[in-house]
Amino acid sequence: MSKDNKYPAKPILRVNTEMHTAQIKRIGIDAKNHFIVTGSEDKTLKVWELSTGELITTLRVPIDDGNIGKIYSVAISPDGKTVACGGWTGYAELDISIYIFDREKGQIKQTITGLPGVILYLTYSKDGMYLAATLFGKNGIRIYETTNYSQAALDSDYGDSSYGADFDNNERLVTSSYDGYIRLYDTAKTFNLIQKEKSKLGNQPFSVAFSPDGSKIAVGFDDTKNVNILSAKDLSHLYSPDTSNVNMNLGNVTFSLVGKYLYAGGRANNNSQYFIRKWSQTGEGSYTDLPASNDTIMQIVPLKDGGIAFGSANQAIGVFNNNDEQIMFRHGDKADFRSNTMDDFHVSKDVGTVRFWYEYKCESTKLFSISTRELIDDSSYNEPLVKPVTQSNLLNITDWKNKVNPKLNGAVIILHKYETSRSLAILPEDNGFILGTEWRLLLFDNEGIEKWEIPVPGIAWNVNVSQDGKLAVAAFGDGTIRWFRVSDGKELLAFFPHNDKKRWILWTPNGYYDASIGAEDLIGWHINRGADKEADFFPISKFRNDYYRPDIISKILKTLDEDEAIKQANKDAKITTKPSSIETKLPPVITILSPRSGAVFSVTDVEVLYEVRVSPNAPVEEQIVFVNKSMQKTEKSVVTQHPESTTYKTTVKIPKRESIISIMAKNKNEESVPSVIKVLWNGETDNTPLKPKLYILAVGINNYHTPLRRLKFASKDAEDFVSVMMKQEGKQYRGVERKLLIDSEATRRNIIEGLEWLQKETTPKDVAMVMLAGHGSSEPTGKYYFLPIDVDSCNIRSTAVSSTEIIETVVAIKGKKIFFMDTCHSGKVCGERKENNPTIFVNTLTSSGRDAVVFMASTKSSYGHSGNGVFTKSVIEGIEGKAEIDKNGSVTTTTLDGYITKRVPELAREIKKTQVPVETV
16 A cells, blocks of 8 residues: 555556446436446446446546555436545545546546545435535535535534435435434535434434435434334434345335335345335335345435336346336356355365356356366366365364454454454464455464465455465455465465356466456556546556466466566576566557437437547557447547647548447557447438348368378368358348368468458458368467468468468458357367467457457367368358247347357267357457
8 A cells, every 4th residue: 555645656457347346335327317327346436328237438546455446435416427436535534535527538527635534425416516425434424516516514423434315306415324313404505404313223324315205214224124214304203114024134225206115125135135125105005025136235226217226235236117127137247256155165285276156155166277277167077176174173263254253262363343254264284274354364373373464355255275385265255266375475366257157367466367268358457647537447458468478377376476487487488578567568548528428310420529648658650440340431630639638530420320439549559448439320211221241261271281280170161161151142141252262272372362352342331251270370479370271380470371460351351250260170289278279369359449259169179070070060050040049030149159159069079079169259
C-alpha cells in the first residue's frame, strides 16, 4: 500500500471477465430503466443494458493492494448520465473519496474528497438534485448538491455505521443505522432531522425505502428476519409483514412503483436457493417467494413497470417483471469455490495438480494439471490426491471454519475485527499451519506465533500444502487458485478457470502467462492515472510478444522463484534481453464521445466523434473503423488537440438496421482496445436484404514428402468440406466460390495466393471461410506455421505459411471470417506442447478488430471415422442440418459449436480415442 496516499503508477495485474469476480455490493437504475450499474469488491463498476443484460462498459477507479479501491456503493442519476461510486476509495479515515463518472464517456468528471469513513451507500434524489452518502463507523451521512457536488448538509451524530438511505418524491430523506435508529430528515436545502426513533424489531436496521406515495417506510434488518413498516410522518410502527418460514434475514427492502407490493431479500434461502419475498397490499397481504440466486441478495430496486431488479453476492444481476417472471439474469463468470467441507480441495503431493469445482457445493469437479495444461475429468485421473490436514494430536485447532474466534489448543488466535476464518491446512510434521480468512492468508508456527500474513484477492475458501511443506495452494473468492511459497508467503503462480468450463489462464506475479484458446484476455494490467482520474486497463494480449511464456510457467513450481524460472527459461530459449516495462509499451486508449450507445437513426450516414489518448513517445499511426465487424474506410479530421489526447470526427455508413460501430487506434506498440457503441435504426428498411456470397479457401494435405508426416484424412476432409458448402448456393448464400488446394497443389505460393484472393474478393456483405487440414508447427515464442506440401523442415520460417501472413489477410478481409483448423496430427511433428501450440495464433485471429470465428480440433492426432477425420465429420454433419435448433434451415456458428462439442467425443468414443474441438469468437 502506498504510504503517501498516492496511488501507485506501477501497473497492477487484475482478473478481467465480463461479469464481476467479487461480491456485487450495490446496484443502481436510471429513471427510464435503460441502464443498471453495479459496484463490486473487485474494484470495478459495470454498466449494463437493463433490457438485455448486455455489458455496455466497465468503469475503473484508482486502486492499490488490499482493500483500496473496493466499491461498496453505487448510484446512477435519474437521467442516466452520471454514475456515483464510493467504498474503500482512499487510504486513511480522513481521505475517502466519492467518484462521479460521466457514464457515456466512462470518465471521472469530479471527485468528492476528504470523507471521514468508507462509503457504504449512495442514492440520488428523485429529481437528481441531491446525492446522499452514508458512512462506516460513527461518521453519519453527507448530502451534496449535484450542480457542483458541494456539500449541502451533514449529520455526524450517529452511533454506528449507516447502510441505507432513501429519498421520497418531496426530497425527504430517511436513513438506517446499526446504532438501532431510523432517522427522518425534512425536505431539501435544510435537511433538518425531524424524527429519530429506535427500531423495535431489530437492533441493526440495514435498509430503508419510502413507498411511492411517501406515506410509509419499510425497514429491513441485518440481525433478524423481521421487516418493519413505519409511518413516514412520525416513524411510528404500522405493521410487520409475514416473515414465517424464513430462516435468515430479509435485510434489503423496497416497494414496487406500480401496484401495492413490498419486496425483501437478503440471506434468507431455501436449500441454498436465495429468494425475494413479495407481499401484496404493501406488506399486509399474502406473500410469494421468488427464487432469485444462489447467494445473498445484496440490493433490490423497483422498476417503472412494476417489476424489480436485483444484485446478489455471487456476482449475479437479474430482473423480475410484474408477473414475477425472471426475464433477465446474468451470473458470474468464475468458479464458486465454496463447499460443504474442506476435504473437497484435493491436490497432488507436489500441488501441481488441483481438484476444484465450478458450482457451489462441489458439483462438476475437475482437475487441472500445471505440467500438462489440461482440464481433466475427475474419473480419468488415477494418481493419488490428498486432502488438507485439519486435525493433529499436537495442533488442536478449533472454531476455524466460518468463525471469528479460531483457537489453537484452546487459546484464541487474534484476527482483525469482523474477520472470519474460512480454511485451514496443517503443515507436514506439525510444523505450523496456514489459516485462510475473509481478508488474509496467514502462516503460524506450531506455538501459534504469526510468521507472515498476505492480503488475498477474495475469501480464502480452501487451502492445502505440498507433501514437503514448501508450497501452499489456496482457492479464493475471486475465482482464482494461487500457489505460494510457504517460507515467506510469496505468490508464485495464479490460475483462473472460466466457468464456461473451457477457458483458463495461468500467470506469474510479473505477468508471464499461458492460456487456453480464447482465454488470454481474462487478465490484464490496471494502470492508475492519479487520484482524480479513471484508470486504464489493457488486456494481457496487448503484450503477448513479451509475456506469453509457457516455458516460464513450467519452471515456477520447480524453482520456487519466479526470477530463477525466468533465468532458466531464457537460457533454454536463448533469450538475452529483458522485455520492456509495461508502461513503455502501452497502446492508445480510444473513447467514442458521440453518438451515445443506443442512439436512434433514420439516415445511413452517422457522424462519430471520438478521442484518442496516447503516450508521448508512441503517437497514433493508424485508425480503423468497423461497422458490424467489417472494416470501413472513412475520412478523419481533427477537432481538438491536447498534449495527451486528440479528438477526431468521421462519418460512417450504417446499414438500415441495428448496427455495431467500433473504432481502434494503433501505435508502434499495439492496437488499442476498440471503443464500441450500438446504434438503433427506425427508418425505412430493405424488405429483401441481399444474401451474402461465400468464398472458400480449403487446403488438405496427406502426402507430405516425409513418410512420418503423411496423413490419412486431410485431403478428403478438405474436399468434403468444400462439397457440402457448395450445396449452400442459393440457400444460405447467393453464390459460392472456392479454391481447393489438395496435396501437390497446396504449395506455399498457392496458399498465399489463395489468401490474397479472399482479401480481394470478399466484400463487407460476404463471408470468407478458410479450411486448413494438415500439419502445423509453433516456435517457443508462440509464432505458428501451417506446413505446405513443399515445406523445408530445416527452414520452416521461410518455407511455411506463417501466422503473421494469415493474420494480415484476415485484418484486410472486409466481410465475416470463419476458420476451420485441423492442423496438428502427428506427435513426431508436433512434439512437446510448447512446440505445437497454436493458441497465440488463434487468440490473435479472434481478438478485437479481427473478429474471426475459429473452430479448431485440439488433438495431436487425426482419428478417422467413415473416411473423414472425426473433427471434419462432425463439422459436415452440423452444416448439413444436424446443428439446426429451430429447423428453420439456418445453422449459426453458435449452434454449430454446440453440435461439434457434443458430437466429436461421441465419434471419438466409437473408435476409442479422445478428441475435443475448440471454438472461439
